[in-house]
Amino acid sequence: MISQFVLLVVLGLGVAGWFAARAKAQALYTGRGSLAAVPSYHGWHMLLWIVVPAVLVWAVWGGISPGLVRGAILADPAAAQLPAFDMERDAILAEASQLARNPDAAAFNPMAQQLAEVVRGIETRFAMIGAALAALTAFAGGAFGYTRVKAGFPARTRVERATLMTLLVASLIAILTTAGIVISLVYETGLFFRHVSPIDFLTGTHWAPRTGFDAELGKDFGAVPLFWGTLFIGAVIAMIVAIPLGLMSAVFLTQYASATMRKWLKPALEILAGIPTVVYGYFAALTVAPLVRDFAAAMGAENPSTESALAAGVVMGVMIIPFVSSMADDSIAAVPQAMRDGSLAMGATKSETIKRVLLPAALPGIVAGVMLAVSRAIGETMIVVMAAGAAARLSANPFDSMTTVTFQIVQLLTGDQEFDSPKTLSAFALGLVLFVVTLALNIVALRVVKKYREAYD
Amino acid sequence: MTEQKLKIAARNVNVFYGAKQAINDVSIDISTGVVTAFIGPSGCGKSTFLRTLNRMNDTIAGCRVEGQIALDGQDIYASGMDVVELRARVGMVFQKPNPFPKSIYENVAYGPRIHGLAGNKADMDAIVEKSLRRAGLWDEVKDRLAESGTALSGGQQQRLCIARAIAVSPEVILMDEPCSALDPIATARIEELIDDLKERYAIVIVTHSMQQAARVSQRTAFFHLGTVVEYGVTEDIFTNPREERTKDYITGRYG
Numbered sequence: 268m269i270s271q272f273v274l275l276v277v278l279g280l281g282v283a284g285w286f287a288a289r290a291k292a293q294a295l296y297t298g299r300g301s302l303a304a305v306p307s308y309h310g311w312h313m314l315l316w317i318v319v320p321a322v323l324v325w326a327v328w329g330g331i332s333p334g335l336v337r338g339a340i341l342a343d344p345a346a347a348q349l350p351a352f353d354m355e356r357d358a359i360l361a362e363a364s365q366l367a368r369n370p371d372a373a374a375f376n377p378m379a380q381q382l383a384e385v386v387r388g389i390e391t392r393f394a395m396i397g398a399a400l401a402a403l404t405a406f407a408g409g410a411f412g413y414t415r416v417k418a419g420f421p422a423r424t425r426v427e428r429a430t431l432m433t434l435l436v437a438s439l440i441a442i443l444t445t446a447g448i449v450i451s452l453v454y455e456t457g458l459f460f461r462h463v464s465p466i467d468f469l470t471g472t473h474w475a476p477r478t479g480f481d482a483e484l485g486k487d488f489g490a491v492p493l494f495w496g497t498l499f500i501g502a503v504i505a506m507i508v509a510i511p512l513g514l515m516s517a518v519f520l521t522q523y524a525s526a527t528m529r530k531w532l533k534p535a536l537e538i539l540a541g542i543p544t545v546v547y548g549y550f551a552a553l554t555v556a557p558l559v560r561d562f563a564a565a566m567g568a569e570n571p572s573t574e575s576a577l578a579a580g581v582v583m584g585v586m587i588i589p590f591v592s593s594m595a596d597d598s599i600a601a602v603p604q605a606m607r608d609g610s611l612a613m614g615a616t617k618s619e620t621i622k623r624v625l626l627p628a629a630l631p632g633i634v635a636g637v638m639l640a641v642s643r644a645i646g647e648t649m650i651v652v653m654a655a656g657a658a659a660r661l662s663a664n665p666f667d668s669m670t671t672v673t674f675q676i677v678q679l680l681t682g683d684q685e686f687d688s689p690k691t692l693s694a695f696a697l698g699l700v701l702f703v704v705t706l707a708l709n710i711v712a713l714r715v716v717k718k719y720r721e722a723y724d
Numbered sequence: 725m726t727e728q729k730l731k732i733a734a735r736n737v738n739v740f741y742g743a744k745q746a747i748n749d750v751s752i753d754i755s756t757g758v759v760t761a762f763i764g765p766s767g768c769g770k771s772t773f774l775r776t777l778n779r780m781n782d783t784i785a786g787c788r789v790e791g792q793i794a795l796d797g798q799d800i801y802a803s804g805m806d807v808v809e810l811r812a813r814v815g816m817v818f819q820k821p822n823p824f825p826k827s828i829y830e831n832v833a834y835g836p837r838i839h840g841l842a843g844n845k846a847d848m849d850a851i852v853e854k855s856l857r858r859a860g861l862w863d864e865v866k867d868r869l870a871e872s873g874t875a876l877s878g879g880q881q882q883r884l885c886i887a888r889a890i891a892v893s894p895e896v897i898l899m900d901e902p903c904s905a906l907d908p909i910a911t912a913r914i915e916e917l918i919d920d921l922k923e924r925y926a927i928v929i930v931t932h933s934m935q936q937a938a939r940v941s942q943r944t945a946f947f948h949l950g951t952v953v954e955y956g957v958t959e960d961i962f963t964n965p966r967e968e969r970t971k972d973y974i975t976g977r978y979g
Contacts (some may be wrong), residue, residue, distance in 0.1 A: 433976070438743060524978075606822050606824060606825075607783075608783070608816075608818060609822040609823075609824065609885070611783060612778065612811055612815065612816035612889065613811065613812070613815070614809070614835065614839060614892065615834075615835075615838050616808055623824075623834070624824050628825050661805065
């Protein structure tokens with residue numbers, strides 16, 4: 268309550284300061300060039316001086332006050348009979364704090380009920396102190412800002428600098444988040460490798476994750492079947508589907524389709540990219556997988572499994588088609604018309620021109636598109652969770668059920684798990700491997716695209 | 725003077741882009757042993773007309789050609805005409821050098837390969853060497869045939885494109901402002917080359933430079949607003965034009 272009020276007051280002060288500073292600046296105006304900045308910039312400068320320090324003070328207070336509140340409560344005579352044991356005491360304090368905010372709720376612990384009144388008093392007191400500090404800072408900032416409104420003061424450059432800082436912070440947050448994720452991945456992976464040697468993990472062929480620590484742990488954490496399943500489904504089967512279909516549709520759309528046809532077909536193809544992967548997932552599990560199984564049975568396989576690498580891979584390939592197609596489309600369109608004319612003028616047919624000139628010239632872009640598609644396919648989760656199966660198997664038979672890195676991560680981390688068992692920690696190691704591989708693919712692909720763009724512009 | 729023989733006869737040709745008429749009732753004769761230049765201000769239709777001669781206009785949507793264009797007496801817009809065959813006989817060199825992103829050798833071998841002109845590697849080597857020699861490029865590139873054609877200089881690239889065009893032994897070579905992207909020295913080399921080539925081929929060159937037309941051609945057609953204002957012996961056109969508009973253009977009064 269109080270904190271929202273404080274924010275409103277500070278903002279109100281800021282607006283008032285804006286008008287005050289602008290009015291002062293306008294009064295100083297005596298003709299062209301008499302002010303270093305337009306009056307409204309003085310207003311903004313003033314507003315920043317009021318709002319920013321006050322909000323900072325208020326935020327810092329928000330960070331340190333819970334500790335102070337806790338100390339004050341424990342020092343209160345009413346808290347004397349609290350149990351000394353930390354966890355129990357914390358539970359009672361937390362409940363009392365809940366009750367203090369919501370007096371109508373029923374108390375679970377009678378001691379909390381007694382404390383609630385005290386807690387409310389102390390919390391209110393500290394919130395008031397925070398509010399007073401923030402308000403004081405706002406006034407102090409405002410006073411300082413107001414004295415700065417002078418004819419020669421460069422308010423515009425100061426405001427520009429503040430804008431720059433804001434934008435910088437916004438972009439840093441995204442970068443820091445990424446860095447944080449990577450660091451936590453690396454850290455947890457380090458914990459895992461303390462129990463299981465990286466060599467066992469990266470070269471072992473037996474995957475049966477379990478809890479508990481012993482010397483034999485490495486034998487059950489061989490991730491090769493997972494890597495194989497991931498590559499077989501995402502980089503082999505899916506690409507066998509996606510590369511030819513994506514490429515041919517791109518060639519058709521850029522070279523053969525009339526303008527009207529292109530207008531309708533291209534968005535239709537892009538709809539494929541907009542389908543949620545979970546929808547692809549049940550399409551794979553409910554429609555494609557039974558077909559694949561029946562086909563396998565008709566081919567004479569005994570007891571074919573419902574879940575198969577083929578079903579997951581084919582559906583994933585369909586999902587990837589728009590990626591391959593739009594990258595190929597772009598790079599074919601980037602081949603200069605002069606090159607096409609050159610070939611046609613030699614008496615080459617349309618398909619000869621495409622095969623011998625356009626595709627080779629567009630190849631770097633196409634390769635990059637395929638790499639991006641692979642990196643997406645191996646990171647894809649929903650389809651394999653629903654259609655590929657859980658068996659960690661090293662097999663080249665597409666009708667077998669297989670498992671992937673992403674699927675195992677889901678399995679390892681869902682449900683009640685202890686967070687320090689090798690089983691859960693292995694998920695981070697798998698995640699790190701996946702991250703490194705997709706990152707490498709993306710970097711190489713972007714390099715290729717960049718180099719290629721330079722060649723024609 | 726080399727022997728002159730009628731190669732292409734265009735009669736009453738009209739070209740439309742959609743509803744807009746780009747060429748209006750043009751009739752021109754093009755002969756072997758002669759360089760024919762098309763001059764005229766930008767947008768006058770000279771490039772459009774050039775492209776009708778090997779049906780490169782087919783690649784432009786909405787383009788329609790009326791009238792008759794005969795190559796050795798055979799109508800090239802007749803329904804039985806094979807465009808591939810036509811373009812093998814009527815080659816083209818473009819404004820901007822456009823070598824394929826392949827090796828120098830493969831650039832020249834491209835046409836012979838798609839038309840099946842070489843029976844074996846030795847034949848192909850011979851065709852490549854002969855074409856590069858005729859294009860005056862052999863001595864400069866003979867030791868680096870495996871290098872990319874796009875790594876050559878602009879003038880070399882354009883001569884490579886000429887070598888590529890003559891590798892399929894065409895009868896006519898169409899050149900669409902072949903020197904407009906080149907420096908004066910490279911331009912001079914191409915002009916010499918055109919002079920050498922005219923003995924074997926009928927050459928048509930579109931150019932913005934009247935000096936170039938005067939230097940390399942024996943016949944000149946002056947295009948204006950989609951029509952041929954005047955067509956005749958180059959010397960006459962430049963020294964003694966019959967039409968007022970031709971005179972205004974070549975004396976630089978407009979264009």
